[in-house]
Amino acid sequence: MVHDFIPGRRRFLESAGKAGLALAGGAMTPAALGPASRANARTKIPQEAEHTIRIAPISHEIAPGKVIRTTAYNGSVPGAVLRLQEGQPARIKVVNESGYPNLIHWHGLHLPPEQDGTAEEGSPIIQPGKSLTYAFTPKPAGTRWYHSHAMAMTDLSKSTYSGEYGFLIVDPAAGDPGRYDLEVMLASHTWSGEWVSIQDMHYGPPPDNGLEVMYHAATLGERMLGHGEPVRVRQGERVLFRILNANASMSLSLALPGHRFQVIALDGNPVPTRASVEVLKLDVGERADAVVVMNNPGVWVLGSTHDDDRNMGMGIIVEYADRRGEPQWISPQNAAWNYAAFARDDTAPSPNETISLRFEKIPGGRGGYNRWLINGKSWPYTDPLFTVKEDQRYRLVLDNYSGDEHPVHLHRHTFEVTKVGGAAVSGLMKDTISMPRFSQAEIDFIADNPGPTFFHCHHQDHMDEGFAGLITYL
The missing domain is CATH 2.60.40.420 (Cupredoxins -  blue copper proteins)
Structure with missing residues (x-):
């Protein structure tokens, strides 16, 4: 509409x-x-x-x-x-x-x-x-x-x-949120019912990894790719795409062939550097605001860069005015995604305190459920995870010591990404950060919203299986 x-x-x-x-x-x-x-x-x-x-x-x-x-x-x-x-x-x-x-x-x-x-x-x-x-x-x-x-x-x-x-x-209370002609909101989701199952995943020798959720149907917007109304655009328009990964436990990688995304905000917060990328990579809970200049007329698939996910339905058709025909998909040449591209390359202010958090998994084995640990403990035994003083700056050193990706979410606060891939950065404000398998990152937050604050992986199964903790204020 x-x-x-x-x-x-x-x-x-x-x-x-x-x-x-x-x-x-x-x-x-x-x-x-x-x-x-x-x-x-x-x-x-x-x-x-x-x-x-x-x-x-x-x-x-x-x-x-x-x-x-x-x-x-x-x-x-x-x-x-x-x-x-x-x-x-x-x-x-x-x-x-x-x-x-x-x-x-x-x-x-x-x-x-x-x-x-x-x-x-x-x-x-x-x-x-x-x-x-x-x-x-x-x-x-x-x-x-x-x-x-x-x-x-x-x-x-x-x-x-x-x-x-x-x-x-x-x-915003004042001001124009951005210069664009068309605003499009698209949320991705993978579906339950007969199109989802829990299966044993065997990645190596015993103990087996345990049970994982497997999906067989997906949507970007209201319906599966090819079965809903297309996004209708006009040549020369600047389209603001607000993209949300609302999946329970699956990351999202999107491309629009022949077009580039100029990222203007991540997790709703304006980025210091408006980088132009070919692919948007969002973990569970993350959002991206990106402007696309419609300068390549045709009928295109805005969809997952992974063939299996597109075949499940993860995509939507983008149709230029007066253009018809079969929607076209071309795999992107450069799928690289790095938070540093949207940040400043200088060093953030020094924190009042640095806290290390290590994420590990206890494999569930055949027919069992995995358990997740933060610093050796699993929720609710991680309560409190740590305690803060109001208005102090805290640096969290995040160490994903597991073969799973984790979208880590901090409630009621916005944090600053201060190190990714070993490089110091600043200015990139988020509420959820994707932690690839066996990776490290650092984030800073100011304790400026008193009260118990939940910290967890946004994968539903990981959170339910103990990947969570409560930050408390003195």
Whole structure:
């Protein structure tokens, strides 16, 4: 669906769900939010909920004959785009008809812990048939997202395995967010039901690796490649793609043949260096804002660089005006991806304290589930992971001592990437960092949002199997 919201200049294609978020009555007052939300209460959060999100079962057709039975937000997959204004207090009522205890995490926002949507931090769990109103002042501006933060374990119909995800855009309080003609939001997802399984993976001699989730269907947007509406563009347009990896446990590598992506933001935060790349590489939970100049007319596949993933459906057709024919795919020449390309090549300020975190796996063996360790301990025995003092700068030295990739997410804070591939960098602000197998990186964050703070791998199975910890404030 295309909306002309600035006549003659900018169009908006909303590929993240057709239904708008409905208005509804409020549930709890700011006084009920707890002491960590006093600042939000002082900003006069509205007493009536401005949006309602209903979590309920749906049947979602991703291709003819392929119907996913899942849970979703307001009857659409992805959920409707939730658009908020930076610094403008908001109330969002969530009605849980999913059939299991649930809650929504507002990924990338700086919130009090009880509003963050994470049970480990003390956010209320919404029981089946009940509702809860989240009340907060959204910040910072940028491409955020909202998703279930329930535990799934072996139930591949729950949490991030399901259709419970959507874009959350926090528009800046002032200024134009970017110069573009068309805005396109695309979220990737791999699917459960009969198109997913848990299988033993045998990578070497005993002990075997253990059980892993295997997918057989994927979408970029609402439907599988070739079965949804194309992204329709005009020659010469500047298109802003907001790309979200909303998979439960699979990374995403995208290319648009004959075009390049100028990355202007990662995880919703403007990058210091707007590098132009042929491939976007996003781990689970990561987002990229990239401008593409439409200067190669034709009908193209915007899709995964991996043939198996495209064949599962991971892609969408991009069609120029007045062009028809079979969509074309050409493998990219340069698939390199390095955070350093978007950062400054100087050194970040020295931290007040440096903390080392080592990630390891205990293989589950045939028919078993792996366990994950941080510094030799597995959640919940990692509580607390470490303790911080307010307004101090902390450097986390991350060591992925495993053969798995890990998207590591820090709740309620934004961190600065300070070393990748052995090179010191600065200025690149994120909330999730991809840790390739047997890799190291360093990130800095300022302890400026008091309260328990969850730190975990964003792979649902890794988090459920112990790859998590709680950072506490003195």
